Amino acid sequence: MDPLWEWLELLPLAQYVGESWWFPLLESIHVVAATFLVGAIAMLDLRLLGVAATQHRVSRIASEILPWTAAAAVVAVVTGVPLFTTRATHYAHNTAFQIKVLLLVLAAVNMLWFHLRTERGIAAWDNDGTPVTGARIAGLCSMVLWAGVLLSGRWIGHLI
Amino acid sequence: MLEQLASRIDGSALQAGAVYLLSQIRGFPPMIQTVHLLAIAAVMGSIVLIDLRILGLALRGQPTSDLARRLLPWTWWALPFLFVSGIIFVLARPQRYAVNPIFRLKFVLLALAVIVTLALHRVTARNPAYWEGPGGGRVLGRMVAAASLLLWVAVVLAGRWIAYADYLLPSEE
Numbered sequence: 278m279d280p281l282w283e284w285l286e287l288l289p290l291a292q293y294v295g296e297s298w299w300f301p302l303l304e305s306i307h308v309v310a311a312t313f314l315v316g317a318i319a320m321l322d323l324r325l326l327g328v329a330a331t332q333h334r335v336s337r338i339a340s341e342i343l344p345w346t347a348a349a350a351v352v353a354v355v356t357g358v359p360l361f362t363t364r365a366t367h368y369a370h371n372t373a374f375q376i377k378v379l380l381l382v383l384a385a386v387n388m389l390w391f392h393l394r395t396e397r398g399i400a401a402w403d404n405d406g407t408p409v410t411g412a413r414i415a416g417l418c419s420m421v422l423w424a425g426v427l428l429s430g431r432w433i434g435h436l437i
Numbered sequence: 438m439l440e441q442l443a444s445r446i447d448g449s450a451l452q453a454g455a456v457y458l459l460s461q462i463r464g465f466p467p468m469i470q471t472v473h474l475l476a477i478a479a480v481m482g483s484i485v486l487i488d489l490r491i492l493g494l495a496l497r498g499q500p501t502s503d504l505a506r507r508l509l510p511w512t513w514w515a516l517p518f519l520f521v522s523g524i525i526f527v528l529a530r531p532q533r534y535a536v537n538p539i540f541r542l543k544f545v546l547l548a549l550a551v552i553v554t555l556a557l558h559r560v561t562a563r564n565p566a567y568w569e570g571p572g573g574g575r576v577l578g579r580m581v582a583a584a585s586l587l588l589w590v591a592v593v594l595a596g597r598w599i600a601y602a603d604y605l606l607p608s609e610e
Contacts, residue, residue: 301597301598301601304597305593305594305597305598306594308474308477308593308594308597309481309590309593309594311474312474312477312478312480312481312593313478313481313482313485315474315475315478315481315482316477316478316479316480316481316482316483316485316486317481317482317486319478319479319482320482320486329507330507333498333499337498337499341495341496341497341498341499342496345486345489345495373467424471424475427471427474427475427478428467428468428471431467431470431471431474432464432467435466435467
């Protein structure tokens with residue numbers, strides 16, 4: 278994969294971002310998008326766990342919050358990719374970065390599993406204060422995984 | 438004033454304690470910074486979402502007063518976590534922060550954000566129907582919500598820029 282990372286580093290975009298105030302600007306927007314994503318998705322996770330917003334239907338919370346988490350994810354990717362390209366080889370070999378990518382994949386799998394499997398039977402537990410076990414597990418996994426994404430993401434810069 | 442305070446912290450037991458924690462416990466800095474980030478996520482998922490609701494952009498299925506009552510405690514509870522997780526770094530290197538202009542800017546913005554949020558909280562507590570009602574509530578409420586939204590996001594941006602101020606704005610020394 279190293280030739281790909283080296284090719285990315287040599288892109289004009291990577292060089293420009295790496296040598297200008299675009300890096301801190303994109304990074305700070307990345308932080309706003311990431312914390313917003315985690316804060317917003319926690320609302321749905323806590324509903325799935327039966328901890329918060331129990332008087333509202335799960336489907337309502339999900340349909341209202343997911344467009345915002347999706348938008349935040351787009352902003353996080355659009356700001357994160359240029360940051361990655363500036364030192365692609367370094368980041369690709371950075372253990373914290375590798376763990377972050379793994380946790381993001383697991384968070385995506387958790388989300389897909391919930392939407393394709395657990396959510397199919399939502400009519401039966403949509404109004405329940407404490408949803409079915411599968412939904413509670415999805416909520417717990419989501420919270421743990423996203424906290425792990427923030428931790429491993431913050432750790433990247435501490436590994437030289 | 439900030440610099441005098443910093444020189445009093447310099448060499449104190451408080452500083453020694455903070456330096457010990459940050460340098461001797463493996464992974465302590467990123468872990469504490471993640472506590473800070475998770476508390477910021479709580480701010481984003483509470484007051485920022487309430488602001489978006491008042492602006493009519495998000496969570497329209499839930500009444501603003503209901504949302505504010507449920508979510509504002511998350512904002513207030515995040516603050517002590519932000520304070521403790523942040524001050525450890527300040528105690529360890531007080532002079533670095535005392536002369537950093539972005540650090541000062543962050544706390545001016547934070548003070549304003551807290552004042553606006555307190556106002557929003559009090560209005561909701563006194564008159565839950567305020568945000569839904571006709572007339573003044575709409576326009577004034579939206580202005581307050583927009584100010585709150587911009588201020589909280591600006592605090593987070595400024596927080597991230599503290600580290601870059603060291604490079605972008607080199608001190609006179």
